[in-house]
C-alpha cells in the first residue's frame with residue numbers, strides 16, 4: 001500500500017470516478033425520518049436502496065454528491081457553514097453520518113461531500129473573531145478593505161444574491177467582501193493559515209472515510225488584490241446562466257472578483273491535500289458568467305495535467321438553450337479543449353430550473369427528457385443525475401408566500417429563486433406529503449406532479465429507462481471509458497461513437513419531433529437500446545429510423 005494513503009476506502013481502483021454515475025441529493029428534501037419537515041441523514045440512509053441496494057436493485061448509481069449538511073444558520077440552506085467539522089442538527093449527528101457512510105459503502109455507493117471553501121457563515125467562529133477588530137489573530141482571514149474617502153464601498157463589485165459585494169463592519173471601520181449573501185463572508189485564500197485550516201477540514205472528512213468532494217464556487221477563491229472595478233458588459237454579450245438576466249450582476253464582466261488566473265494555484269494546493277487520501281475525487285463548480293466558449297475553456301483548464309480538479313462542471317448544459325447544434329457544440333468544444341482532463345456532465349442541479357421545465361426546445365416533454373438523460377449517460381465523462389430526474393420531477397411554480405430561497409426573496413418577482421427545483425422527493429402518491437415524512441409541514445410544499453410509486457408501476461417510465469441504461473453502461477466498458485468521436489450531425493440528429501480497443505458503441509439521438517431516417521456510415525451488429533423506451537427506433541443494416549425525441553444505442 002502506498003504509505004501516504006492513510007485513509008479508509010472501499011475500492012482500490014484509483015479512477016473509480018471515471019466510470020461511476022453520480023446522483024446529487026439535496027438532503028433537506030430527500031426523506032424526513034424524524035417528521036420535523038426537513039430531510040435528514042437518517043432519512044437518506046433509509047432510502048439508499050432506491051439508489052442502489054448493492055444487489056442489482058434500485059437505480060444502480062455509484063456515488064452520491066450531498067449538498068451541504070454541516071452546521072449552518074441556513075441563510076443559504078447550508079452553503080453558509082458555521083462549523084465545517086460537524087453536522088447541522090436539522091440533519092442529524094456525526095454518528096448518523098458515519099452510519100450513512102457505512103451503509104452507502106456496503107452498497108458500493110461512494111460518498112462525495114459538498115465543501116464550501118470560498119466563504120463561511122458570518123456565524124463561524126473564524127469570522128466572529130476576524131470582524132472584532134483589525135489586530136486579532138484572524139484579522140486577515142477574510143477579505144477586508146477600507147472605505148473609499150467618501151465612505152462608500154471599496155469598488156463596484158456586486159453580490160450574486162443582490163446588492164454590493166461589500167458590507168461595512170463598524171467594529172473595524174472596514175468593509176468585508178461577500179460574493180454571495182452578507183451572511184457569507186469570503187475567506188482570504190491568499191493567507192496561508194486559511195489554506196491550512198481548510199486543508200484540515202478536508203483531512204477531517206477523509207479520515208471519516210469519504211470518497212470525494214464537490215467544491216462549491218471553485219473559481220471564486222481568488223480575487224484581484226488591487227480590487228479593481230469590474231468592467232461593464234458590452235451590450236451584445238449576455239451571461240450564460242439560466243434566468244439571471246434580471247440580476248444587476250449580469251451587467252458586469254466579473255473579471256476581477258472571480259476567475260482570477262491565480263485561482264488555479266489554490267486548486268493545485270487543494271489537489272495535493274486530496275492526494276494525501278486514497279482515490280479521492282474532486283468535482284469543481286465553475287459557474288462562469290462569461291460566454292459559452294470562454295466558460296467551457298475555463299472549465300477545461302481546471303482539469304488538465306493531473307494537478308488540478310479531477311472534474312469540473314459548468315452551466316453550459318444547465319441553461320435554457322438546448323438543441324442538436326448547441327449540444328453538439330458544447331460536447332465537441334469540451335472534447336477539443338480538455339486534453340488529458342475528464343469531462344463531467346449534468347442537466348440539472350439545485351441552482352437551476354428543473355430540466356423538464358427549462359429547455360427552450362421541449363416538444364414532447366417526457367420523451368425529450370428521457371432522450372437527454374440517455375445522452376447524459378452516453379457521453380464521455382462522468383454523469384451527475386439530480387434527485388428526482390429519474391421520475392421526471394418538474395419545476396414547481398413557487399408563490400411569493402412560499403419562497404424560501406434568499407435569491408428569490410431578494411429579486412422577486414423577476415427572479416423567483418431556486419425553491420422550485422428543491423421540492424421534497426415524492427416517494428408515494430398515497431401517503432401524506434407524498435411520502436416525504438409522516439405528515440409534518442414540509443419546508444417546501446410536497447406538491448410534485450409525479451411520484452416514485454407511479455413511476456415504478458409504469459414499465460416505460462423514465463425510472464425504468466434509466467435503470468436499464470445504467471446496467472447497459474456497466475456492461476459495456478466503451479460507454480464508461482471509451483473515446484468520443486462525433487460521426488454525424490444531420491438535421492436535428494446527433495450521432496457519435498464511444499470506442500475502446502475492443503469495443504465500439506454507436507449512439508444516435510433525434511432532437512426534433514419529426515421522424516428521421518439516417519444512413520449510418522458504419523454497420524451496427526447489436527441493438528442495445530433500453531427496451532423500456534417507448535419511442536422505438538428501427539435499424540436495418542445501416543439504415544436507422546429515429547422517431548421524434550428518439551435515442552438509439554448499438555454495438556458495432
Ligand code: NOJ
Pocket residue numbers: 076079080116180216217285350351
Ligand atoms: C453555489 C451553490 O451551488 C449555491 O447553491 C450556493 O447558493 C452558492 N454557491 C453560494 O455558496
